[in-house]
Amino acid sequence: MTEERRGPRERMVFSAAQLIRRDGVAATGMREVAAHAGAPRGSLQHYFPGGKEQLVNEAVGWAGRYAGARIARFVSGLDAPSPSALFAAMAGQWTREYAADGFAAGCPVAAATVDRASACTSTREAAAAAFAAWRDPLAEALTGMGVPGSRAGALATLMISTLEGAIILARAEADAGPLHTVVSELGPLLDSAVVPPG
Amino acid sequence: MTEERRGPRERMVFSAAQLIRRDGVAATGMREVAAHAGAPRGSLQHYFPGGKEQLVNEAVGWAGRYAGARIARFVSGLDAPSPSALFAAMAGQWTREYAADGFAAGCPVAAATVDRASACTSTREAAAAAFAAWRDPLAEALTGMGVPGSRAGALATLMISTLEGAIILARAEADAGPLHTVVSELGPLLDSAVVPPG
DNA sequence: CCGCTACTATGACCACTGTCATAACCGGTT
DNA sequence: AACCGGTTATGACAGTGGTCATAGTAGCGG
Numbered sequence: 001m002t003e004e005r006r007g008p009r010e011r012m013v014f015s016a017a018q019l020i021r022r023d024g025v026a027a028t029g030m031r032e033v034a035a036h037a038g039a040p041r042g043s044l045q046h047y048f049p050g051g052k053e054q055l056v057n058e059a060v061g062w063a064g065r066y067a068g069a070r071i072a073r074f075v076s077g078l079d080a081p082s083p084s085a086l087f088a089a090m091a092g093q094w095t096r097e098y099a100a101d102g103f104a105a106g107c108p109v110a111a112a113t114v115d116r117a118s119a120c121t122s123t124r125e126a127a128a129a130a131f132a133a134w135r136d137p138l139a140e141a142l143t144g145m146g147v148p149g150s151r152a153g154a155l156a157t158l159m160i161s162t163l164e165g166a167i168i169l170a171r172a173e174a175d176a177g178p179l180h181t182v183v184s185e186l187g188p189l190l191d192s193a194v195v196p197p198g
Numbered sequence: 199m200t201e202e203r204r205g206p207r208e209r210m211v212f213s214a215a216q217l218i219r220r221d222g223v224a225a226t227g228m229r230e231v232a233a234h235a236g237a238p239r240g241s242l243q244h245y246f247p248g249g250k251e252q253l254v255n256e257a258v259g260w261a262g263r264y265a266g267a268r269i270a271r272f273v274s275g276l277d278a279p280s281p282s283a284l285f286a287a288m289a290g291q292w293t294r295e296y297a298a299d300g301f302a303a304g305c306p307v308a309a310a311t312v313d314r315a316s317a318c319t320s321t322r323e324a325a326a327a328a329f330a331a332w333r334d335p336l337a338e339a340l341t342g343m344g345v346p347g348s349r350a351g352a353l354a355t356l357m358i359s360t361l362e363g364a365i366i367l368a369r370a371e372a373d374a375g376p377l378h379t380v381v382s383e384l385g386p387l388l389d390s391a392v393v394p395p396g
Numbered sequence: 397c398c399g400c401t402a403c404t405a406t407g408a409c410c411a412c413t414g415t416c417a418t419a420a421c422c423g424g425t426t
Numbered sequence: 427a428a429c430c431g432g433t434t435a436t437g438a439c440a441g442t443g444g445t446c447a448t449a450g451t452a453g454c455g456g
Contacts, residue, residue: 030415229444
């Protein structure tokens with residue numbers, strides 16, 4: 001997960017996303033980001049002349065692209081592709097992280113939205129773009145599984161909404177129960193949207 | 199919504215919840231809470247000797263009790279009680295607010311979780327209690343509609359998760375679309391859990 | 397009047413934030 | 427050697443945060 005080969009700029013964006021998803025935007029300091037990335041403090045104003053707002057927005061964008069890229073890998077990793085299996089894989093990433101590292105962190109896009117949506121228009125738009133970068137590949141994957149194009153987008157929105165909410169509940173309860181619950185409860189609905197290929 | 203009859207202490211808790219759900223915990227200042235509540239600044243340390251942590255926790259608890267109490271009112275307001283209608287009513291409260299006042303605010307419990315879950319154990323526990331105070335009446339309402347007790351809790355968790363996530367997506371997109379989407383997509387699943395009274 | 401309690405008022409403190417100004421370094425090219 | 431753009435290094439600034447200390451007021455029973 002932590003590639004050391006990347007340049008300091010990309011490391012700072014990555015570190016910002018990590019810290020934001022753990023502590024929120026306001027509680028994450030610029031100096032803290034540089035320290036976490038092992039980057040010099042002076043590089044902050046060099047790479048991010050737009051200040052914290054730019055750094056946060058890039059971290060949110062990175063997270064959205066990351067989530068979108070994960071979809072294809074989840075799909076290819078399924079032995080029996082189905083919407084419910086894909087959703088289970090998406091949630092499984094979180095249950096594994098929570099089992100391994102504790103319930104310290106959530107989704108950085110959600111954190112940015114909660115913290116900055118009403119105060120910073122550019123960050124809100126970055127969050128919207130990140131969710132779109134996540135939803136579109138997801139909807140495409142659903143259509144590839146036989147979900148009609150007219151419903152794929154709506155189901156993708158439903159899946160992301162439910163997952164984001166379950167992440168919050170799981171963190172609050174310090175228990176992965178909500179993640180397991182939504183996977184098992186939502187699965188049948190997702191699979192029922194698949195139109196038989198016949 | 200803004201009762202002026204309540205004492206300064208309760209007004210400050212209420213104002214804290216309002217500001218938290220708009221700006222997040224870290225970006226909400228104590229002085230700002232007092233000013234918003236029209237309460238003297240000196241009252242903060244008098245009513246909340248535990249400092250910001252206590253104020254935030256009480257605001258979260260208040261929000262949880264508020265959400266739980268709303269459930270009964272939603273149920274009694276439905277002309278044809280059904281799980282999907284209840285869920286639509288819950289989401290409708292948000293779509294109405296967003297249509298009337300813009301997408302400025304989200305759920306204070308979610309904001310507290312995102313901002314403080316990893317930094318403040320007591321706040322995380324307060325959030326968990328708030329979600330429980332919301333989920334339990336919801337599950338009870340579902341059983342009253344014919345949902346088996348074994349599934350009511352899981353469906354309540356699913357409904358809250360999905361609603362919380364849809365709120366975040368709606369704020370990010372500044373569009374109530376996700377709220378409408380999850381209501382229409384989740385409705386059939388919710389109603390299919392009702393066991394016919396026969 | 398006193399004493400007591402509940403509440404309010406205000407100023408100070410220290411830690412910390414994001415941002416900026418400025419200077420140094422460092423690997424090349426000329 | 428000089429020069430240069432791309433980086434890094436530091437220190438300072440102004441603002442804000444939560445918190446504390448201290449003093450003040452209001453009301454009331456005695």
